[in-house]
Amino acid sequence: MTDQPNTPAVLAVDWGGTWCRAGLIDRQGEVLWQARRPNPRGGGTAQYLALADTLLAEAFGLEGIHADSIGIAVAGPVDPESGTLYQPPNLMPLDGISLKQIWHERYGLPVALGNDANMAAIGEFHFGAGRDAAQAGRPHRSLFYVTVSTGIGGGVVERGSLLLGANGLTAEVGHTTIDTTTSAPPCQCGKRGCLEAVSSGTAIAAYARARLSEGRNRDSALAALSPEDLSARAVVAAAVQGDTFAHAVIARAVEGLAIGLANVVHLFNPDLIILGGGVSEGLTQLNLLPRIRQGIHERLMSELHKVFDLVPSVLGDNSGLLGAAAAAWELTDNL
Structure with a gap:
């Protein structure tokens, strides 16, 4: 955790078939904070969304860091424009869900969303x-x-x-x-x-x-x-x-x-x-x-x-997370 007051960052989420992970990332790609939770076994859409809400609430509740945008890497096919997931094999409870729309409306921040491999590619390009x-x-x-x-x-x-x-x-x-x-x-x-x-x-x-x-x-x-x-x-x-x-x-x-x-x-x-x-x-x-x-x-x-x-x-396990952060920083810079 940084000791600097009001440190600018972006909130990055890497949601795979087993875990949902969130992190606050600075402009240099340093992970200032991160946490993860296992996906609910046998859970439906509501349980999956509640899991993510718990992580995001924890991130936004931290003192000394503010996030100006959100980047999301998800395991499965996703429309980058609408943010809608299409039959993600390992995240089927989120099929047809637009995390981009839900989280933009809930938090009032711009949201970038992409397939986890695409995000990992951009993460390695910028930070790896x-x-x-x-x-x-x-x-x-x-x-x-x-x-x-x-x-x-x-x-x-x-x-x-x-x-x-x-x-x-x-x-x-x-x-x-x-x-x-x-x-x-x-x-x-x-x-x-x-x-x-x-x-x-x-x-x-x-x-x-x-x-x-x-x-x-x-x-x-x-x-x-x-x-x-x-x-x-x-x-x-x-x-x-x-x-x-x-x-x-x-x-x-x-x-x-x-x-x-x-x-x-x-x-x-x-x-x-x-x-x-x-x-x-x-x-x-x-x-x-x-x-x-x-x-x-x-x-x-x-x-x-x-x-x-x-x-x-x-970057190893952080490639998707840092790719989501890079996409979020691009949104922040274009505000």
């Missing part, structure tokens, strides 16, 4: 890997951020501005098709063979469970875990310890990610690709980014397409 590159004299023109976590999402910053598409739904890399076989794994979106169904944390855990249920790989440390405890995090931890089966599970996810990102390079021609999310942290820990980069290169049509940097997120 993009800023670090610019300060090192290597400013990037086209940045692609991909989060590999429970699901997979993406965001594009083109010469300082978010590339949103007609309805704010661009860069959904997690739902590009990378497996067209009859045995392609099902995705939560209802389709089969999506990148998210192959390389996300959810997919990694599901694939490991399926293979172990066949009675194979009983020598793996993962075989001793209950299905509930067999998570992507557990697979990564086993791979760090040299578990052969865990490495094979991770290799499948890495192959899928290389295919998906090669498609990204052909579509968006980024000169900086940033890997964020919990699974990406594990891949970095396992020193697999060079393998991912090589897998991308093997699929590219020209040498010029290969001119890009592939780096881990600098």
